[in-house]
Amino acid sequence: MSILEVKKLQKIYTTRLGGNSVRALENVNFSVDQGEYVAIMGESGSGKTTLLNILAALDRPTSGSVILDGMDLSSVKENEMAAFRRKNLGFVFQEFNLLDTFSIKDNILLPLVLSRVPVSELKDKLDPIASALGISDILEKYPYEVSGGQKQRAAAARAVITGPKLLLADEPTGALDSKSTDSMLETFEQINKNGQTILMVTHSVKAASHAGRVLFIKDGEVYHQLYRGDSDNEEFYRKITEALTVLVKNS
């Protein structure tokens, strides 16, 4: 059963005076099933970020539709958008986006507090996630006191604590060293195994090789896609690299 359906998505940016227009997304179609782990790859300027912004309801498409769990995003009113995002979507960003005024714990709890979850339930929701992500020990610390990897795991905890229908990740390993990257990718896999649907935008072949399926975007369209099938991470890594080489050659 598909949790996300993207149909004929088009996004055209026009300059303020209506002179030049840039077609960021031409015609994007794909769907994501419940519990799937999908990576989206593409070069800079391919429209990845635009796509993610539209999926995150931070931006509206020029035409086409995004349907999340049977609900059309374009039918959500502007003033309900923030609540919608909070309820249905989780985000992990390249630059962590943790608030420096909050402890790690408060950063993770923020979406729950914003949804007015009673205080008594906060601890029950926090503890299992924190221990699963291995950040129980640093909950009382502040973002500047912990490593990049720990920050990103805290951000992941914040993203999943509300139990979102879809976890959107934008270059989640982009600011991490290789060791932190490995542990972060394992974390994602683990989250996914617990049933969380993940959609990740990335440059990194290594990151993509952990996903179940990889979509390649080029010139605003889904150009190609690869399923992991039975292959292990290494084999999938090789397949992705080959696909990318073809992608570059053909342009």
Place this chain on the structure above:
Amino acid sequence: MIKFYIRTALNGLKKNLKLYVPQIISSAVLFAIMYIMFSLCFDETLNHSRGGRYLGIFMGLGITVISILSLVIIFYANNFLMRQRKREYGLYHVLGLEKKHIINIMLVENIITHTISILSGALLGLLFYRLASLTIFNLYKLELTGNLTIFSFSALFFTMLIFVGIYALTYIFNCISLIKLKTTELLLSSSYGEKEPKIKWIVFILGLAFLGTGYFLALTIEKPMEALAFFFVAVICVIFGTYFLFTAGSIFILKALKKKKSFYYKPEHMISVSGMLYRMKQNAAGLASIAILATGVLIMLATTVTLYRGIDDDIENKFPHDMYFNLREWSDNNRTSRDFTEDEAIAVLKEACGSLGLKVTAFGLKESMEIPFILQDDTLVTAESDDGGISFNYNFVSRSDVKSITFITDKTYYVLTGEQIGLNDNEMAFAKLSSDNWSPEKVKLLGLELNKTYTIKKNPLSSSVAEVGNCFLFVVNSDTFNRIHMELKNKYGNDTILIRGEFFADIEGEEEQKMQLFETLCDNLYQKGEAKGVSCNIYNSKMRWEEREEEYLLNGSLLFLGILLSMVCFFATALIIYYKQITEGYDDRNRFQIMEKVGLSKPEIKKTIKSQILMVFFIPLLVAGIHTLAAYSILSKIMALLTTTNIFLLCTGIVFVIFSLIYITIYSITARTYFKIVS
């Protein structure tokens, strides 16, 4: 190369216009105020008017205070600008400019901004000088005769001297801090990791102690002289207390709020509490400064406005009659006499009035003895100084165990109040003149026993007795009055002067005619006295009209200085608020962008921002209000020494309301800048 410096400097200024404009404006206003004060000092017309003698003193004082304030304000603005621009200078350095080049660029930038400040300041000064001097004449209630100076070169010269000096200091300061810095430090943005502030218990307790002491002094002191002595102690305590409590107390409260989970984990509280906790560490000093400056402005304006607006009231209370002449007890050859008897004085007055064609509408003689006593059981013993005489020493009389008793006859009481009280030889009417609660039914003094038969509610002497020490009034009949007089003479010798006499008169006529009469009377009394072989003490003679003019000159100067100083403090407050809004705007921009991504809608964000900055900027106003309220208690006692008017509370209230309105205006103007940065 010079061209390059100028181009780079201009670019830098253009890019940071938002930061430089307020600095230039406040600098220019300070310059203008200083120029006006110097010009007032140098203005011939003003100095030759009757207000000249006060003007010089008060403007001199003002120039000193404002020089110091200008130094502080300009340094504050300069440091703020330096911090904001360090990154840019760091970039220049990385791009290959040497530090000496950057210093040159900075020099050009400073020359440009300071020249603009000085030019516009001088222009403002020129424009507003006329307004300022007309305001002074108005406050003095004097007619402007002669021409005002249009431009005073020496005023401009001295003002420039001070400001160029301050600017040079800031430039040297900047150069040193630039040279000391490493390139990487220059490049480092100001947003390094901030630790969550810890509660500084020692500072917190010290703050409580200081504020407690200050408030205790302000609220419990009853005696005006003590109030005067302890006022500055209280002020210093409150200033320290405010700084300490803003630093430690705010964090204490916020941490307590954070610990209360059911309160903290609510959307509207979580963001603002943690935001303020984070912010308090950097801003405590700034907010405390705003609170103290605001309190200063409030107190300065409330007192000076009260003194000025209360002049007519005060004169009416202190001088109910047109003119007063002092008579003195005179002893020669073992015989006490007075300069003039009542009849002689009336004769002199009538004669002078007759020659000028004026009519006396009221006349009276007031005689009193003010003697310090110490109460032992129910007996009053005269308080003696070390050499065995009666001590009239001021410090002595204001001692708490000394009761200062003023004796008047029932006849004088009738003259003062129009009320007849019949008193027998061992009877007295009693009145409290100060806050002391002593109220005897019966006292013994100098071998006499006096029973209280009457208690007077309203002080009939309000005019002449200041509420210093423990003062009481005994009204006795003439025989008893003379007996007390004789007893004291016998005990302390004939040349001890005890009786103070004063006769007063009301005259029908124009003020100028009264002036003429007053002068004639003084002359006549003096001559008559010479003829009798006594030197008449006419120098203590007073005329209501003259007293009023004097008060207008003195209190008008005070009010004018108060207004100028308040303006300076106010500009300092506005500048601090503005720069705070900008720094916090840049700090918060990032934070609110993240919140939007995490799922906070724009209206929600705006609401949080509003409540947060509202709290941060209105706490100082609130604190200033509370401080002023506490200060009111002690100040009203000091004011009792200076004036008899009762409009102090009203003036304080009005000043507070007006100040709050202006504060809110400044806040909303600067808040707009903040919102622009954040969104």
